[in-house]
Amino acid sequence: MSRSLLFTQPDGDTVELGRNLTYGMLEKLGRAIVTGAYDAQTFPTEAQLAVQHGVSRSVTREAVKMLTAKGLLTARPRIGTVVQPTPAWNLFDADVLRWLLERESSVDLLRQFSQLRLAIEPEAAALAARFARDADLRSITAGLERMEAAEQGSDDTLDADIAFHVAILRATQNRFYAQFRDVVATALQTSIRFTNRIRGRNASLPDHAQVRDAIVAGDAELARRTMRRLITDVLDTVEHPQSARHPDAV
Known part of the structure; x- marks a missing residue:
């Protein structure tokens, strides 16, 4: 040492x-x-x-x-x-993933990461709907409120979106899902910047609100479905950036 x-x-x-x-x-x-x-x-x-x-x-x-x-x-x-x-290489190490995302081939890595999210986060949302505690629900709602504040310029867009998704992973009460928080937080920093730039806008607040509402209502199937739709939209943007590009995006 x-x-x-x-x-x-x-x-x-x-x-x-x-x-x-x-x-x-x-x-x-x-x-x-x-x-x-x-x-x-x-x-x-x-x-x-x-x-x-x-x-x-x-x-x-x-x-x-x-x-x-x-x-x-x-x-x-x-x-x-x-x-x-x-x-x-340990791709689940936050440092390794961050360095990889800095390479020119990061778009391909983002596609693979989004595919991984599609396998993990819908189920995490379903588990959160079943097992989230009051404190977890407050954290998820706080993440959504931060995203709303970011839309008004009073919070950081990236940090707010990441806080929302990490809160859901923690709300599963499953230590294995919770372990993904660093990987998700690290990769989302690049993923959110990429998709927002292509779309010419930030993440959809109504889509995130639907995920939150389903979790708060304890509806596991709806939470799974709404989260899957949210991440599928991200994956489509990564795989087909031209079709997802907003006319005013730069």
Whole structure:
């Protein structure tokens, strides 16, 4: 583990310098690997990375360990650290998914992600209709209200939409569905920007309200159906952007 030096900023916040350096290295190396920077060259040793980036060996060692845990790297005897092929990467890791979405081929990844959502979120909505607690219903409604506020310019469109969908995953009372929250939140940031740009408008508030109302009413089948319709619309936009393009979209 890299040693973290504590530094107190003028505003009083305490920062762990070693940890910040490690995550900075993680970000640089992870993005470089995913975008193909090391496809035609040998991955550097920890000593070489330390020299190249002006950090300590302990920082590079920790970053390499973290990238290995994400499936991007592997250490082989007498060969050293090598980049793993794409199928070995952990696509459910929020960092890996974010780096992948930054690649030029992100539209294809968004299509696959939307297909995954179609398999997960309608059932999550149905479970939420059956098992949501009062606090969960308030969180879902709060997400919808934030989307409404975003339409008036008093909230962030992306954050509000993500809050709505994450609240539904949590409302399932199923720990496996809840685990998808980071993946959904990460990918939705790109997906929402893409679909909103194509359509020339934000997500449909009435469609989201129908999902919320079905969950509040405890109607699992209606919740499943309305969520499926909402995500199918997103998938259609990703797969056929020209037909979904709004005349005034830029």
